[in-house]
Amino acid sequence: MRSSNPVMNSLSTPTNSQQSGTPQGYQDPYAAYGQTPAQQAGDRPMTVDDVVTKTGITLGVIVVFAIVNFVISLSNPGLAMTLTMVGAIGGLITVLVATFGKKYGSAAVTLIYAAFEGLFVGGISVMFSGMLVGDSDAGALIGQAVLGTVGVFLGMLFVYKTGAVKVTPKFNRIVTGAIIGVLVLSVGNLLLAMFTGSNPLRDGGILAIIFSIVCIGLAAVSFLSDFDMADKMIRAGAPSKMAWGVALGLSVTLVWLYTEILRLLSYFRSN
Template sequence: GNPTLSSKVFENLERPKNGPLLRDDVMTIQGTVDKTGISLALLIFAGYFAYVPDGFSFMIIGGLGGFIVAIITVIKKTWAPITVPLYAMLEGLLLGSVSYMYGQIFEGIVLNAIILTVSILISLLFVYKSGLIQVTENFKLGIAAATGGIFLVYLFGFIGSFFGMSLSFLDPTNGSLISIGGSLFVVIIASLNLVLDFDFIEEGAEKGAPKYMEWYGAFGLLVTLVWLYLEILRLLAKLNSRK
C-alpha cells in the first residue's frame, strides 16, 4: 500500500519530553480530518495558480520539489506540520499544470477527474466506516504487492524513456482496450490504498500517536489522492482517445 502509511510508522516515534502525553497532545481522527482539509485547500489554491498556459516550470518545481519534501517528511515525521503544507502547495503546482495540459486536449476532462476522485474518496470512506471492507493483513499485503508492482512498471517506463524505450500502456493517448484495462486496474489499486490510509489514521488515533502525526496522516492521504487523481486523468484521456 501507500509506503508512507504503515503500522511500523508508529514504532519509535519521537514524543514530547515534558512528561506523559496529555489528551491535547495526541493524534485524533478529527484533528487529522482538519489537517487534511487544510492541506487540500492549499493544494487547490496552488493548483488554481498553476492552471495556466506555459506551466511547464510549475510542473517541474511541483514534481521535483514535492518529491524532495515527501522524502523529508517520511524521514523526519516531527517536521510534518511544516513540510506537509509545503508538500500540498508543491503538488498543487504539479496538478494545476498537468490538469491544464490535459484540459487543452480533452474538454471537460479535468472537472470529470475531480468529481470522480472526490466521489471515490467519499464512497470508500463510507464503505470503510460501515465495515463492508475488512482491512486484514492479507488485504494489506495484496494492496502493497499490487502497488509495488505498479511502481516498478512506472520506474521501468521512466528509465526506459531515457533510452528511447517507452511503454505504450503509459501513453494517455493509447485508447486500446488493453491500455484502458491496465489504467482501470491502477485506478482500482490507488482507490483501495485510500482504505489503508483510513485504517492507518484510525490506528494512530487508537494508539495515541503524537499530535504531529495528524499532519503525517494527512500527508499519506494526500499522496494517495494525488496519485488517484493523476491516474483518473490518464484513464479518462485514454477513453476520450477512442472517440
C-alpha cells in the first residue's frame, strides 16, 4: 500500500517487530494462522470512528494553538512571528521524525506536530491576510480560506467514495512525482529570493497565481491517496493506534491546502 503522502507511506512499511509487538528477530510460529496485524500487536483493529476521532482531536489542537498565536499577534507581532517560525521548523522536524523514525502510531508525535503547526497556521494567517497592517477584510479572507479548505476536503471525500477517480499505484506515482517537482521549484525559488531578491513563484504575479493553483490541485488529489490508504488499513485490520498516523497525514495535507488557498486569496485581494 503506497501513498503520495510521505507520512502515509511510513504507515504502510512497518517493521516485523512493530507489527507483532515482539523483539527484533523473534519469529512467532503461530503468527500466520489467521491473525490480523492488530491481533499480532495485541491491539484491536482500527475503525473509521478511530480515524475520525483522532483526526478531529488533531485538528482541534491545531485550531487552539492557531488562535493563541493569532491573539498574540494583535498585541505583540514580534513574538507572534517568532512563534510562527518555531512552529514551521518544529512541524517540519516532527513530520520527518514521524516519517523516517516510524513513529506513525504515536499520539504524542501527532499532537506535538499539531501544536507546532497551530502556531504556524495562526501566524501565517495574520501575515497573508494583512491583519498586521490593519486590513479590515482580514477576517473575511481567513474565513474564506477555511471554507475553501473544508469544501475541497469534503469534495474529494465525495469523489473518493463515489469511485469517480480510481486510486492506483500509477496514480500515486504521478502525484508523488508532481509533489517532488513542486518542492524542488519551491526550494529553488527560495534560494533565488535569498540571493537575488527575485521571487517569481510567490510575488503575487501571474506565475505565482498559477503556481498556487497547481499546489492547491495537488493537495486536493493527495486527499484521494490519503483516503485510500486509510481505507486499506482499516480493511487489513491494522492496529487502532495507527489512526494517529492517519490523522497526522491528513493534517499535513489540510494545512498545506489551507496555506495555499489563503495565499492565493491574498494575491487576488492585493491585485
